[in-house]
Amino acid sequence: MRFIDLQTQYETYKEEMDRAIAEVLASCQFINGPQVAKLESTLAHYVGVREAVGFSSGTDSLLAVLMAWSIGPGDEVITSPFTFFSTAEVIALLGAKPVFVDVRDDTLNMDPHQVEAAITPRTRAIMPVSIFGQCADMTSIHAIAKKHDLSCLEDGCQSFGGTHHGRRSCGLSHAGATSFFPAKALGGYGDGGMVFTDDADLALQLKSIREHGQKVRYHHMRLGMNGRLDTLQAAVLLVKFAHFEDEIKQRQRIARYYLDHLPAGVRGPVVLAENQSVYSQFTIRIARRDQVQAALQQEGIPTAIHYPVPLHHQPAFANIIDKSTLPIATRAAQEVLSLPMHPFLTVEQQDRILDALARAVAQHG
Numbered sequence: 001m002r003f004i005d006l007q008t009q010y011e012t013y014k015e016e017m018d019r020a021i022a023e024v025l026a027s028c029q030f031i032n033g034p035q036v037a038k039l040e041s042t043l044a045h046y047v048g049v050r051e052a053v054g055f056s057s058g059t060d061s062l063l064a065v066l067m068a069w070s071i072g073p074g075d076e077v078i079t080s081p082f083t084f085f086s087t088a089e090v091i092a093l094l095g096a097k098p099v100f101v102d103v104r105d106d107t108l109n110m111d112p113h114q115v116e117a118a119i120t121p122r123t124r125a126i127m128p129v130s131i132f133g134q135c136a137d138m139t140s141i142h143a144i145a146k147k148h149d150l151s152c153l154e155d156g157c158q159s160f161g162g163t164h165h166g167r168r169s170c171g172l173s174h175a176g177a178t179s180f181f182p183a184k185a186l187g188g189y190g191d192g193g194m195v196f197t198d199d200a201d202l203a204l205q206l207k208s209i210r211e212h213g214q215k216v217r218y219h220h221m222r223l224g225m226n227g228r229l230d231t232l233q234a235a236v237l238l239v240k241f242a243h244f245e246d247e248i249k250q251r252q253r254i255a256r257y258y259l260d261h262l263p264a265g266v267r268g269p270v271v272l273a274e275n276q277s278v279y280s281q282f283t284i285r286i287a288r289r290d291q292v293q294a295a296l297q298q299e300g301i302p303t304a305i306h307y308p309v310p311l312h313h314q315p316a317f318a319n320i321i322d323k324s325t326l327p328i329a330t331r332a333a334q335e336v337l338s339l340p341m342h343p344f345l346t347v348e349q350q351d352r353i354l355d356a357l358a359r360a361v362a363q364h365g
């Protein structure tokens with residue numbers, strides 16, 4: 001059994017995929033080929049924004065937006081401690097300070113009620129993370145950003161395709177960024193990412209930043225990076241995107257089945273009424289998580305921990321925040337366990353997982 005089954009996905013789309021990749025190889029337009037612009041316009045339309053700019057990763061997408069906003073030393077950016085490292089890494093890379101506010105206990109997304117208290121005269125932006133496939137409370141957070149004249153960037157690296165009040169993740173604030181890392185709900189065959197925005201000026205700056213700050217070739221107006229999305233990845237993503245809506249439905253069906261059959265003592269993921277999750281992860285919460293994970297491993301059930309260390313406990317941030325704060329994120333890191341989740345998971349496999357989980361919980365829970 002696989003935690004994420006990219007092999008079955010490839011076998012299922014093999015003909016289209018091989019053709020799309022062969023087209024790129026035949027064209028030899030590996031950089032800025034037509035597939036990149038096609039993917040950008042296709043996904044901008046899907047998200048419901050005017051502009052999309054492809055990048056070499058989700059991390060570079062987030063970094064480029066903060067660069068375009070000239071965030072740097074002396075600035076603060078409010079974000080979540082319960083996320084992948086790069087959310088706060090990009091803030092600190094630019095010399096700014098990540099300011100963590102705790103998450104809600106039900107969704108593990110940023111708690112909007114704590115945001116205003118964290119705003120100081122140095123605050124420049126708020127960076128909510130939409131974790132496990134479900135949007136953060138973007139309505140409240142974007143409203144706080146507007147009220148205080150701050151920029152708002154949604155880290156939608158896990159939530160692409162998810163909706164909040166019927167609108168798509170990444171299109172809910174000034175800018176949203178996603179990742180096409182292979183394990184994401186919409187993943188390529190390597191690294192990739194994209195920024196979405198209605199701000200035409202921001203999009204222009206992002207296009208310059210991803211090519212070393214140039215406006216015209218070899219004329220550099222500012223510092224940028226080598227941050228382009230490969231043509232090959234764009235071609236792969238166009239093939240996968242054609243199946244994405246079906247895959248989301250499968251993920252939601254699989255999540256429903258898990259939720260209906262979780263053993264007692266296991267907390268399933270909570271999705272709020274205004275949200276639809278893409279379940280990029282199906283993450284349960286459980287006492288004695290490590291023992292349960294080991295018992296599942298013994299039975300051949302692969303699991304993962306997203307994430308074992310909250311960001312305010314990461315050695316890289318040891319000098320900026322008191323470890324004893326943020327109790328909800330701290331406890332969640334000890335309880336979370338992600339079960340196998342991908343669109344090709346069968347009911348038989350889910351039953352095996354659920355049976356093993358019930359046994360593990362009875363023994364250790």
Ligand SMILES: *Cc1c(COP(=O)(O)O)cnc(C)c1O
Pocket residue numbers: 057058059060083084086087129155157158179180181191192193
């Ligand atoms: C995956 C992920 C990233 C980073 O994306 P990469 O494409 O791996 O650089 C950032 N934030 C979150 C929440 C993620 O899940």
